[in-house]
Amino acid sequence: MVAALSGKYGPWGVVAGGSDGVGAAFANKMAAAGINVVLVARRVPVLEASADGIRAEYGVEVRTVALDLSAPDAVTKLVDATADLEIGLFVYNAGADDVGLPFLDKDLDAHLSLVRRNCGAVLEAAYRFGAPMVERGRGGVVLVTSGAAWAGGATLATYGATKAFDLILAESLWVEWRDRGVDVLSLVLGRTDTPSLRRTLEAKGDVSPGELADPDDVAETALAHLADGPTWIHGSDNPTGPSPLAALSRRDAVLAMSRGWAPNGHAEN
Numbered sequence: 001m002v003a004a005l006s007g008k009y010g011p012w013g014v015v016a017g018g019s020d021g022v023g024a025a026f027a028n029k030m031a032a033a034g035i036n037v038v039l040v041a042r043r044v045p046v047l048e049a050s051a052d053g054i055r056a057e058y059g060v061e062v063r064t065v066a067l068d069l070s071a072p073d074a075v076t077k078l079v080d081a082t083a084d085l086e087i088g089l090f091v092y093n094a095g096a097d098d099v100g101l102p103f104l105d106k107d108l109d110a111h112l113s114l115v116r117r118n119c120g121a122v123l124e125a126a127y128r129f130g131a132p133m134v135e136r137g138r139g140g141v142v143l144v145t146s147g148a149a150w151a152g153g154a155t156l157a158t159y160g161a162t163k164a165f166d167l168i169l170a171e172s173l174w175v176e177w178r179d180r181g182v183d184v185l186s187l188v189l190g191r192t193d194t195p196s197l198r199r200t201l202e203a204k205g206d207v208s209p210g211e212l213a214d215p216d217d218v219a220e221t222a223l224a225h226l227a228d229g230p231t232w233i234h235g236s237d238n239p240t241g242p243s244p245l246a247a248l249s250r251r252d253a254v255l256a257m258s259r260g261w262a263p264n265g266h267a268e269n
């Protein structure tokens with residue numbers, strides 16, 4: 001798989017939200033396959049520590065770009081910072097909502113910021129990094145989404161809506177680009193053991209979160225199935241199958257989601 005990955009998706013990959021958790025796991029797996037990586041995140045010490053670890057372990061080139069993906073000019077800055085590189089793989093990972101509150105209990109700015117990071121920047125990155133891949137006839141794009149995309153739910157309004165946006169965006173690009181040599185995968189995650197989830201659980205005083213997916217397993221499985229889009233439901237018995245809520249009426253699905261429905265953890269976070 002190693003040579004195949006770098007041949008198909010090298011020589012450089014970008015991980016937006018690549019300094020910890022699932023994003024860092026993607027970056028490590030890509031580097032292990034010989035792909036040079038660009039890591040994007042806000043906290044510089046975490047970003048640099050992750051980059052140093054990858055350089056030391058795999059000997060590939062690593063570039064760090066510190067920026068906030070919810071800023072309106074974030075993707076322009078990222079395009080400028082990587083203009084000299086051939087990007088064959090783009091993973092858009094950053095996207096968690098660490099404050100699950102009822103819609104009106106959250107500042108309007110927080111909602112809008114989530115939409116900019118999880119929708120506007122994802123769309124712009126897919127457009128600006130996807131176009132050269134399509135032109136070249138080679139590449140891969142992974143958009144990380146969530147079981148919160150399956151239906152609406154209390155405290156999930158903006159987060160779930162942004163994740164549904166990502167799911168539909170990836171599925172649409174999959175069908176448009178599959179005959180153009182570019183693989184697109186909508187990666188649906190359930191609860192996964194990341195620093196971000198741990199911070200959220202700690203804030204809620206939740207000490208027994210149950211079974212959590214392993215970020216390394218998520219990244220390895222997703223890279224192995226990058227060409228098996230449009231959608232991969234991590235941890236599902238039927239990962240390319242329908243929404244696990246598909247048999248319910250929309251009403252029942254929304255009510256189930258609001259009760260914290262979570263077979264395989266898919267409804268939470």
Ligand SMILES: NC(=O)c1ccc[n+]([C@@H]2O[C@H](COP(=O)([O-])OP(=O)(O)OC[C@H]3O[C@@H](n4cnc5c(N)ncnc54)[C@H](OP(=O)(O)O)[C@@H]3O)[C@@H](O)[C@H]2O)c1
Nearest residue numbers: 017019020021041042043069094095096146191192194196
């Ligand atoms: N963990 C779960 O249980 C779970 C469940 C379902 C779906 N997911 C999905 O999996 C993905 C990863 O989730 P996660 O739990 O690892 O947390 P996350 O906060 O989405 O991702 C962490 C990474 O993204 C960076 N990041 C976050 N916000 C950023 C911003 N505004 N600008 C630039 N970088 C940013 C973080 O570094 P900095 O903080 O330093 O910026 C870190 O590198 C998300 O798309 C999420 O929706 C996660």
